[in-house]
Amino acid sequence: MSIAKLQPVDSHTGAMPSDLASLETWFDQRLDEKLAEREAAKTPSLAIIATKGTMDMAYPPFILATTAAALGWDASIFFTFYGLELLKKDLHLKVSPLGNPAMPMKMPFGPEWLQHINMPIPNLVAGNLPGFENFATSMMEQTVKAKGVPSIKELRDISIESGVKLVACQMTVDLFNYSKDEFIPEIADWIGATSYLVDAKNADVCLFV
Amino acid sequence: MEATQTLDARGLNCPLPILRTKKSLNAMQSGDTLKVVATDPGSLKDMVSFCTQTGNALLSSQQTGGDFEFFIRKA
Numbered sequence: 484m485s486i487a488k489l490q491p492v493d494s495h496t497g498a499m500p501s502d503l504a505s506l507e508t509w510f511d512q513r514l515d516e517k518l519a520e521r522e523a524a525k526t527p528s529l530a531i532i533a534t535k536g537t538m539d540m541a542y543p544p545f546i547l548a549t550t551a552a553a554l555g556w557d558a559s560i561f562f563t564f565y566g567l568e569l570l571k572k573d574l575h576l577k578v579s580p581l582g583n584p585a586m587p588m589k590m591p592f593g594p595e596w597l598q599h600i601n602m603p604i605p606n607l608v609a610g611n612l613p614g615f616e617n618f619a620t621s622m623m624e625q626t627v628k629a630k631g632v633p634s635i636k637e638l639r640d641i642s643i644e645s646g647v648k649l650v651a652c653q654m655t656v657d658l659f660n661y662s663k664d665e666f667i668p669e670i671a672d673w674i675g676a677t678s679y680l681v682d683a684k685n686a687d688v689c690l691f692v
Numbered sequence: 693m694e695a696t697q698t699l700d701a702r703g704l705n706c707p708l709p710i711l712r713t714k715k716s717l718n719a720m721q722s723g724d725t726l727k728v729v730a731t732d733p734g735s736l737k738d739m740v741s742f743c744t745q746t747g748n749a750l751l752s753s754q755q756t757g758g759d760f761e762f763f764i765r766k767a
Binding site: 546549550552553554555630631632633641645 | 707745
């Protein structure tokens with residue numbers, strides 16, 4: 484490298500560093516500047532893996548991806564295993580207190596004092612009472628609506644509208660004998676683990692849900 | 693403060709106030725001011741982060757009664 488090609492660094496004198504020590508200092512300084520410049524010009528990106536098909540676990544990927552898109556980030560969600568349920572044309576997502584002990588069981592309506600009481604349901608009841616899952620799902624849907632939290636369908640529509648890239652796992656379709664007609668046409672791509680990893684490698688934030 | 697447009701985000705919860713704010717700003721001109729009224733307490737901090745990240749200016753942020761009012765100037 485020819486030193487003569489370097490630009491003057493000292494803004495006061497316009498002088499070129501001559502000795503090795505100041506040349507190194509100059510180089511480090513320029514490198515920091517360039518890296519900061521590159522960092523500032525970069526569009527941040529988010530890559531999420533969605534593997535669950537229940538109503539409660541459908542929220543995190545869609546909330547984070549739509550918010551990232553609103554911040555101007557590039558966002559993508561890779562749906563695999565039960566996560567593919569979230570891409571069905573007809574969404575029938577359910578939630579169950581069975582095997583989900585942290586789920587609060589509170590009334591979404593009625594007097595204020597009643598809405599604050601948690602009524603844990605024993606697994607024996609939740610697991611054996613026919614229709615209990617539907618009941619719990621319906622209660623959760625009403626709670627969500629009453630609190631002004633969007634539905635999964637609404638969040639999915641916003642994701643599509645705001646350019647979140649929805650990609651689906653090809654292997655899962657074959658595994659569970661799904662037909663691609665069952666899924667929304669907005670799916671950007673059907674890919675495998677390799678393609679996903681290549682995309683995820685460059686993401687600033689990568690989450691597994 | 694004069695606003696070019698007002699967004700009523702009352703009764704909406706995370707992440708809708710931010711998503712609606714972004715949508716409203718998209719349809720506005722640079723330099724326009726958007727007033728957002730929200731009831732979500734989380735929006736107080738979220739709006740600061742949103743504006744820092746997107747480069748829009750958060751002119752003011754205040755609580756009046758149970759409502760939070762934000763004035764944002766589009767970059």
